Each structure stands twice: as C-alpha cells, then as structure tokens.
Amino acid sequence: MGKKLLIHNDKVANIHTLEVYRAHGGYASVEKALKTMTPDQVTDEVKKSGLRGRGGAGFPTGMKWSFLAKPEGVNRYLVCNADESEPGTFKDRYLMEKIPHALIEGMITSSYALGAKSSYIYIRGEYFYVARIVEKAIAEAYAAGWLGKNILGTDFSHDCYVQVGGGAYICGEETALLESLEGKRGNPRIKPPFPAVAGLWGCPTVVNNVETIAAVVPIVNDGGEEYAKIGIGKSTGTKLISASGHINKPGVYEIELGIPVEEFIYSEEYCGGIRNGKKMKAVVAGGSSVPILPTELILKTAKGEPRLMTYESLSDGGFATGTMLGSGGFIVMDEDTSIVKNLFTFSRFYHHESCGQCSPCREGTGWMEKILKKFLNGTANESDVDLLWDIQSKIEGKTICPLGEAAAWPVAAAIRHFKQEFLDVARNKKFVDVSHYNRLNKINA
Amino acid sequence: MSSQVHGTQHFDKAKRAEVKFSDEAMNVVQTIISHYPEGKQKSALLPVLHVAQAEFGGWLSPEVMDYVASVLKIKPIEVFEVASFYTMYNLKPMGKCVLEVCQTSSCWLNGAEDIVKYIEKKLNIKVGETTADGMFSLKVAECLGSCGTAPMLQCGASYHENLTYEKVDKILDDYKSAGKLRSYTDHDYKNTL
Numbered sequence: 077m078g079k080k081l082l083i084h085n086d087k088v089a090n091i092h093t094l095e096v097y098r099a100h101g102g103y104a105s106v107e108k109a110l111k112t113m114t115p116d117q118v119t120d121e122v123k124k125s126g127l128r129g130r131g132g133a134g135f136p137t138g139m140k141w142s143f144l145a146k147p148e149g150v151n152r153y154l155v156c157n158a159d160e161s162e163p164g165t166f167k168d169r170y171l172m173e174k175i176p177h178a179l180i181e182g183m184i185t186s187s188y189a190l191g192a193k194s195s196y197i198y199i200r201g202e203y204f205y206v207a208r209i210v211e212k213a214i215a216e217a218y219a220a221g222w223l224g225k226n227i228l229g230t231d232f233s234h235d236c237y238v239q240v241g242g243g244a245y246i247c248g249e250e251t252a253l254l255e256s257l258e259g260k261r262g263n264p265r266i267k268p269p270f271p272a273v274a275g276l277w278g279c280p281t282v283v284n285n286v287e288t289i290a291a292v293v294p295i296v297n298d299g300g301e302e303y304a305k306i307g308i309g310k311s312t313g314t315k316l317i318s319a320s321g322h323i324n325k326p327g328v329y330e331i332e333l334g335i336p337v338e339e340f341i342y343s344e345e346y347c348g349g350i351r352n353g354k355k356m357k358a359v360v361a362g363g364s365s366v367p368i369l370p371t372e373l374i375l376k377t378a379k380g381e382p383r384l385m386t387y388e389s390l391s392d393g394g395f396a397t398g399t400m401l402g403s404g405g406f407i408v409m410d411e412d413t414s415i416v417k418n419l420f421t422f423s424r425f426y427h428h429e430s431c432g433q434c435s436p437c438r439e440g441t442g443w444m445e446k447i448l449k450k451f452l453n454g455t456a457n458e459s460d461v462d463l464l465w466d467i468q469s470k471i472e473g474k475t476i477c478p479l480g481e482a483a484a485w486p487v488a489a490a491i492r493h494f495k496q497e498f499l500d501v502a503r504n505k506k507f508v509d510v511s512h513y514n515r516l517n518k519i520n521a
Numbered sequence: 522m523s524s525q526v527h528g529t530q531h532f533d534k535a536k537r538a539e540v541k542f543s544d545e546a547m548n549v550v551q552t553i554i555s556h557y558p559e560g561k562q563k564s565a566l567l568p569v570l571h572v573a574q575a576e577f578g579g580w581l582s583p584e585v586m587d588y589v590a591s592v593l594k595i596k597p598i599e600v601f602e603v604a605s606f607y608t609m610y611n612l613k614p615m616g617k618c619v620l621e622v623c624q625t626s627s628c629w630l631n632g633a634e635d636i637v638k639y640i641e642k643k644l645n646i647k648v649g650e651t652t653a654d655g656m657f658s659l660k661v662a663e664c665l666g667s668c669g670t671a672p673m674l675q676c677g678a679s680y681h682e683n684l685t686y687e688k689v690d691k692i693l694d695d696y697k698s699a700g701k702l703r704s705y706t707d708h709d710y711k712n713t714l
Contacts, residue, residue: 151558160666163625163664163668164627165668169666201567201571201607202662202666202675203666204678204705204706205679239567239568240567240571241567241607242571242603242606242607242608243609244608245664258563258564259567259593260602260603262606262607277558318668319669320630321630326670327669364625364626407668413630417629418630421624421629424624425625425663428663
C-alpha cells in the first residue's frame with residue numbers, strides 16, 4: 077500500500093463533519109502554522125515540499141506563492157479553483173464531497189501564508205450539491221472559530237466563501253475563473269499582468285487547485301522535506317488519479333508519484349485491469365487535453381523503460397512518444413474502442429467550450445468537429461486526415477489561453493498514433509462502431 | 522421600438538412589473554451579495570441567476586434578467602451577456618425536469634448514446650425537445666465530472682450515476698409522480714427533493 081496523505085480517511089463514517097474530522101487530527105496545520113510559524117515559514121515549507129499545481133499545469137506551488145505582490149494597504153486573495161471540468165477528471169469532486177474540511181483547512185493555512193483576509197472557492201455550477209456540502213462545512217468551521225475574527229486568539233482573521241459557476245469549462249483557466257468570479261463572461265485575460273500582481277478585482281491573487289490546497293495540510297503538519305521524500309525527482313508527494321473507462325475498478329485513487337503505469341492499470345489495489353477480459357488499446361493519461369498513447373507507449377517509453385506515474389516519465393519522449401500527467405484524468409480504452417469516435421467526443425467538447433475570443437480556437441474547434449463528423453457518417457476522404465492535421469497545427473500557440481492547445485493536442489496525438497484507423501474509415505466509406513458491447517447492453521440484454 | 526429583443530424572447534413591461542423575489546429568495550440573494558466587498562455586488566451575478574432560475578419557473582425571461590439587473594444595480598446587458606454565455610442558464614421555457622445526459626468520452630465509452638436513445642424513445646422526444654405535458658426536457662451535456670460512475674445524467678441538483686435502462690425507468694417514474702420543478706439550487710434553499 078502506498079502512502080496516502082489526502083484521502084486516507086475517506087471511508088471513515090461522518091468524516092465530512094467537523095467533529096469527526098477534528099477527532100482524526102483535522103485542523104492541526106492551522107494550529108501549527110498560526111501559533112508556531114511565520115507566514116514566510118509556511119511558504120518555505122511548501123517550497124521545500126516540491127509540490128506542483130495539481131490542476132494540470134504542474135507549476136511549482138511555492139514559487140507561485142512567492143510571486144504574489146504585497147503592496148501596503150491592498151487586499152490579497154486566495155482563490156480555489158474547484159471548476160473541475162477536464163473530461164476524465166473527478167478527483168476534486170471526490171475530495172470536496174467526502175472530506176470538505178481538508179480543503180477548508182488548506183484554505184486557512186494557505187491564506188495565512190499569503191496574508192489573504194478573504195478567500196473564495198469557485199465550484200463549477202454542475203457540482204451544486206458539492207457546493208452545498210462545502211458551505212455546510214464552512215458554517216461549521218465558523219461556529220468553531222476556525223474561520224472569522226482572530227482565529228485561535230491570534231491576529232489572523234479570515235473569511236472563506238463559496239461561489240458556484242454557471243457551466244463553462246473555460247472557467248478552469250485561472251484568469252477566466254477570475255472574470256467569472258467578478259460576474260462576467262469567462263473570457264481569459266491577456267497576460268501579463270498575471271493574477272499574482274492583478275487578479276481578483278485588480279488585487280494580487282493566487283489561484284490554486286483543490287488538491288493543491290489540500291496538500292498544504294500534510295506539508296505543514298509533517299514538514300516539506302518529509303513530503304518531498306515521497307516520489308521521484310521533481311515529482312514529489314502523492315497525486316489523486318481519476319480512473320475511468322474500460323477498467324474493472326473505476327474511481328479516485330491516491331498514488332505515490334513514481335509507481336509504474338502498468339501497476340496502476342493492472343494491480344488490484346488500483347484499476348484492477350481491463351474489463352471483460354479485453355486487451356487495452358490506448359490511454360489518455362491526464363485528462364482529455366493530453367496526447368492519447370497506444371498501449372505499448374503508455375506502458376513503456378520509446379527507450380523501452382517502464383513508464384512511471386510522474387510528470388517527467390509520462391512526458392518522456394515529448395509529444396512524439398510521450399504525453400503528460402496533466403490533471404490525472406486517466407481514461408483507459410479497450411481493444412474495441414474507436415479512436416476516431418472517441419476523438420469526435422473530445423472535439424465536440426472543445427468546440428462547445430471555446431469561449432469564442434480567439435479566431436483560431438473559435439473557428440478551428442468547429443472545423444475539427446465537422447470533419448470528424450464526416451468520418452462518422454461515411455463522407456470523409458483520405459485527404460481529410462491531412463486537413464485535420466493542418467487545422468490543429470494552426471491553433472496551437474495562437475490563442476490567448478491554453479484551450480487552443482487543449483483542443484489541438486488530442487487531435488494531433490490521435491492522428492500521430494492511429495492514422496491507419498482514420499484512413500481505414502475514410503477508405504471504407506463507412507464507420508463501424510464496435511464499441512457497443514458495453515455494459516449497458518449486457519445488463520439490459 | 523417599443524419592446525427590447527432578447528434572443529427570440531420579447532421584453533414585456535407588464536410582466537416585468539410582476540417579477541419579484543419571494544422574501545425567502547431575497548434573503549438568500551442578500552447573503553450572496555454580502556460575500557463580496559462593497560461595490561463588487563456584480564460578482565454575485567452567477568449565483569443569483571441560479572436563484573432566479575429556480576424562483577421563476579426554471580428559465581430566465583428578459584423580464585427576470587431585467588429584474589436581476591435592478592437588484593444588483595447593473596445594466597440589463599451585463600446580465601444577458603452572462604446568462605447567454607453559461608450553459609446552465611435557460612433562455613427559453615423548459616420542462617419541469619431537465620434531463621442532461623453526459624456524452625463526453627468516458628460516458629460515451631460506457632454507453633451514454635444508448636441512454637440518450639432510450640430516453641428519446643421512452644419520452645417520444647428528441648434531444649433539445651420538451652414533452653407535451655411540460656414534464657421533461659432532454660439535453661445532452663459535456664463532461665459533468667462523473668467519469669468513474671459513467672454513464673450518468675443530471676436533473677436539477679441531482680446526479681444519477683451508473684445508469685442502466687431500469688434505473689432510467691425508475692428515475693423518470695419518480696420525477697413524474699413528484700411532479701415538481703427541479704432546479705440546481707434544490708439542495709441550496711428549497712430542499713424540494
């Protein structure tokens with residue numbers, strides 16, 4: 077069993093209540109930080125831990141915190157990005173639903189380090205029932221004095237609020253999230269200035285993912301060095317992985333960074349292998365936007381070394397033969413899966429979610445969806461594969477925010493690794509979907 | 522022009538005069554506004570629109586948007602540009618129960634298309650339509666963060682996961698016999714479930 081730091085208590089009855097959470101050592105990091113550490117010492121521990129942003133980008137959290145501008149007399153804010161919308165990702169929902177106080181504790185400790193008097197948890201609108209759970213936990217924390225004025229009798233006062241979104245993937249991009257939090261359309265801002273200088277209402281702001289903020293709790297409790305002992309190289313600590321698709325045991329797993337991909341997929345402790353005795357065809361390892369890899373490349377790098385669940389190992393070989401850890405949205409596809417059709421669902425998604433600000437993304441995502449639809453209705457030609465490649469190459473790097481890349485990368489990777497499948501569909505002039513052996517038909521047969 | 526046009530809906534002055542939050546809803550709105558600094562009440566717009574949608578029949582009419590603008594002391598266009606950007610706000614009347622079936626990758630891998638076809642057949646409507654009795658609307662949605670429990674559908678605040686045809690039958694029967702409007706804020710202040 078690997079070490080767990082975030083969801084080790086997820087099966088404890090009523091762990092969502094303050095009483096039970098506290099009985100299991102909850103809020104110790106707040107006590108330790110406020111009573112025995114300076115804000116800078118907390119930031120130093122986070123730096124030492126090597127913690128990297130768990131939303132997908134993997135930027136070092138301690139460094140992000142140290143960029144926060146601290147002009148006199150100007151409010152600073154911590155904003156939690158709980159707009160979890162990357163297809164294949166549902167870990168933040170699990171954490172907030174099961175152990176909401178882990179997030180709130182992390183918000184208080186992190187806000188202390190940043191000198192933020194207020195913080196906001198921006199939860200995607202569809203997770204309304206989760207927002208309700210978090211709001212109840214916040215009310216409990218206020219009643220017990222963990223939030224509000226002079227926490228634990230210190231000078232530190234803090235207010236924490238929940239805001240629900242309205243249903244827009246783009247609000248997971250931090251500047252779009254801030255726009256949305258200000259009551260506007262989720263159009264990403266041009267950077268610089270970065271939120272660390274001008275964020276929420278023009279004030280210095282740190283935006284961190286739910287899991288990142290929750291990880292601050294064990295880092296402060298055990299020390300950054302202890303946290304950094306877990307993992308390999310620059311991939312320290314534990315990571316929540318959302319596992320879905322054609323596996324025996326879909327769900328949220330906390331892994332020590334560094335375990336082999338093969339172990340994660342086939343061991344009973346995690347995914348438990350492929351469903352219905354089928355063979356694995358491909359994996360999307362870090363949410364829909366990261367490159368899909370065929371079985372041979374997800375299990376082993378191009379050099380023949382076992383692929384590990386780390387930022388570095390998953391990206392080994394660049395996009396030619398590698399992928400990314402991303403958000404940890406791990407989608408497994410079996411041998412019957414149509415890569416063409418799966419890509420169509422991704423492209424439809426990105427077309428739907430493009431905010432429309434930048435032409436390459438607004439138009440390009442629509443064109444890609446249209447062309448992929450031709451493959452599905454039997455009107456595609458072989459040249460459409462090249463056209464698809466051409467369009468994706470003209471989106472990447474030409475947009476204000478990374479949604480452009482997120483839409484282009486899955487198309488590029490699908491063609492890179494499964495070009496023959498696209499050509500076969502185009503030549504046969506018909507699309508045969510053999511994916512429908514699925515669980516539904518079995519149960520309802 | 523005597524009337525403003527919002528999408529396909531027309532602004533009706535007489536209807537506008539009738540739009541007003543209940544005391545209960547107004548309390549919720551005031552609490553939401555209190556979460557933001559003085560003068561930043563526009564930030565409350567997204568959550569307040571959810572309350573408005575629940576309060577005024579499950580959709581946002583031009584009159585309701587105009588009213589929300591007056592409550593938050595912002596321009597009506599600021600409300601409309603937001604309401605039209607985010608997918609959870611309905612700009613036309615919907616059925617009491619809006620069934621939103623997730624169709625993105627993991628749900629598709631697990632048979633979401635079959636679920637959609639099954640509901641279409643059972644309710645005798647297509648995606649985007651509402652049943653004649655006004656009970657159900659069927660929509661498809663993009664990833665709702667339920668990939669490990671696919672396939673799934675959302676109705677109001679409720680997630681229905683690991684769907685089978687039998688489960689869908691039961692869900693539709695339960696909703697129909699309750700006959701209530703389902704909104705995203707159900708768990709928030711109405712507890713109608």
